[in-house]
Amino acid sequence: MKASLPFATIVGVLAxxxxxxxxxxxxxxxxxxxxxxxxxxxAPAAPADTAPRSVLDGAYTEEQAKRxxxxxxxxxxxCHGPMxxxxxxxxxLSGGTFTSNWNGSTVGDVFDRIRFTMPADNPGRLSRQDDAxxxxxxxxxxxLPAGKTELPTQTEILKQIRFEPPKPKH
Ligand code: HEC
Numbered sequence: 001m002k003a004s005l006p007f008a009t010i011v012g013v014l015a016x017x018x019x020x021x022x023x024x025x026x027x028x029x030x031x032x033x034x035x036x037x038x039x040x041x042x043a044p045a046a047p048a049d050t051a052p053r054s055v056l057d058g059a060y061t062e063e064q065a066k067r068x069x070x071x072x073x074x075x076x077x078x079c080h081g082p083m084x085x086x087x088x089x090x091x092x093l094s095g096g097t098f099t100s101n102w103n104g105s106t107v108g109d110v111f112d113r114i115r116f117t118m119p120a121d122n123p124g125r126l127s128r129q130d131d132a133x134x135x136x137x138x139x140x141x142x143x144l145p146a147g148k149t150e151l152p153t154q155t156e157i158l159k160q161i162r163f164e165p166p167k168p169k170h
């Protein structure tokens with residue numbers, strides 16, 4: 001009996017977390033920093049308190065990034081390179097060029113860019129979930145920290161997560 005208690009507790013906490021994340025959009029707005037300038041006007045209500053505000057807060061999980069890796073290899077690597085280093089025509093999706101391109105925008109902006117224009121030879125081919133997983137993989141390669149919640153698939157929540165370069169390592 002005793003041994004199963006911690007597990008039950010974890011499951012309970014997770015369930016609450018999932019519920020919060022699901023109803024988050026309808027909850028009373030909490031004070032939040034204003035959404036990044038590029039967000040659409042009339043942005044929807046603030047997400048749950050637990051939603052990360054920045055990619056530096058851990059916006060995806062390691063497991064999600066692992067799911068994204070084979071998708072990246074299959075769908076993106078032919079143009080963007082196996083190490084996300086960029087190809088003849090496609091820009092890098094890692095390193096300083098990539099993170100400074102998107103600095104100051106939101107994860108939702110990158111998500112939309114992928115969703116509407118990538119893979120360049122067949123845009124919109126991937127599901128929202130696949131796009132989110134690939135993006136999680138890109139964040140992990142960019143040395144942005146993993147966290148406890150997966151990157152969601154709703155653009156309006158993704159648009160509340162600021163995109164910033166990783167903190168320099170010491
Ligand atoms: C057929 C080649 C091709 C494939 C496959 C492809 N891309 Fe691209 N991608 C490009 C090119 C070319 C550009 C730059 C020109 C443009 O915007 O179309 C680009 C630009 C991007 C950008 C913008 C980069 C920046 O910093 O501005 C992102 C993000 C991106 N691609 C993600 C992806 C992802 C994720 C996949 C896989 C799901 C993917 N691409 C698959 C060719 C490709």
